[in-house]
């Protein structure tokens with residue numbers, strides 16, 4: 391469905407400055423996949439998506455989308471995809487249903503077909519009660535659902551969503567996803583593979599739970615590409631925290647290092663584990679051995695038995711599953727949480743106006 395080779399975009403900002411926004415990306419997406427592109431601000435996610443949707447011409451490299459070359463056959467690409475950009479794309483003075491009908495007409499449907507499709511989408515995205523409302527009277531979540539409906543008007547086999555849920559509260563995010571996933575299942579029931587979806591997101595949990603595959607982008611390059619579970623298992627591992635008296639920590643660390651699944655061991659002798667910053671002499675009674683383990687749940691019983699045999703009293707155990715942030719940290723040494731949670735750029739690319747070629 392998508393195949394890029396060496397896809398590159400440079401922005402010449404001035405005679406002295408060129409931004410290398412996308413640096414030779416090779417990406418393959420099969421029909422029916424749901425892929426999340428994850429990365430910090432400025433990583434090149436939107437630029438990549440804009441090249442794949444023909445809104446930006448690549449500087450070099452190739453991209454085939456839905457079987458067509460984005461450079462030599464942009465109209466064919468556009469006919470085969472839906473695109474929901476950042477921000478709200480719908481015109482504010484129109485009524486919701488009219489907006490959808492108009493979009494259908496733009497995509498070549500006759501009036502009856504456009505009305506039928508509009509009603510289908512209003513129902514599918516839970517917008518039917520709002521059909522006669524003006525777009526500018528909708529809430530953020532309702533409006534984002536309308537954006538998605540607009541992207542789906544021509545029932546595209548491939549849908550691009552650029553930060554579809556940015557700015558929505560958790561309830562509306564969950565609601566939007568429920569609708570998108572339901573539509574996807576429906577398309578699978580009626581006509582072969584489910585709609586292929588490529589989305590960018592700042593929300594790590596969203597990429598983790600929704601996407602079947604996560605492509606991590608940093609500084610314009612793909613630095614990891616796999617299922618969220620595989621990335622977490624391969625790159626991050628579980629975190630096991632073993633609490634013990636300070637005089638036992640060194641022995642406990644040696645025991646942890648001997649476990650076959652252990653990747654990394656760190657000893658924290660400070661007692662202020664609650665983060666309150668009030669460690670006093672009376673609180674210096676425990677420390678923690680932190681273990682990165684391939685499978686923390688499996689490792690714990692063995693670690694406890696070995697500790698017991700060595701006369702080490704383990705006072706507490708905590709196993710936490712890694713997050714995609716741990717994956718990013720393992721890959722780059724930086725936290726995605728710190729760098730990526732500024733979803734402030736509200737650009738609204740428009741397929742009819744922004745074709746740069």
Ligand SMILES: Nc1ncnc2c1ncn2[C@@H]1O[C@H](COP(=O)(O)OP(=O)(O)OP(=O)(O)O)[C@@H](O)[C@H]1O
Pocket residue numbers: 401403409410411429430431432433434435436437438735
């Ligand atoms: N039109 C432009 N002119 C110059 N530089 C640009 C332009 N568009 C994007 N850039 C730069 O290209 C780089 C990649 O930007 P892009 O918007 O693709 O990142 P992103 O990963 O989508 O970020 P965000 O998560 O903040 O949306 C950034 O350094 C950005 O400043």
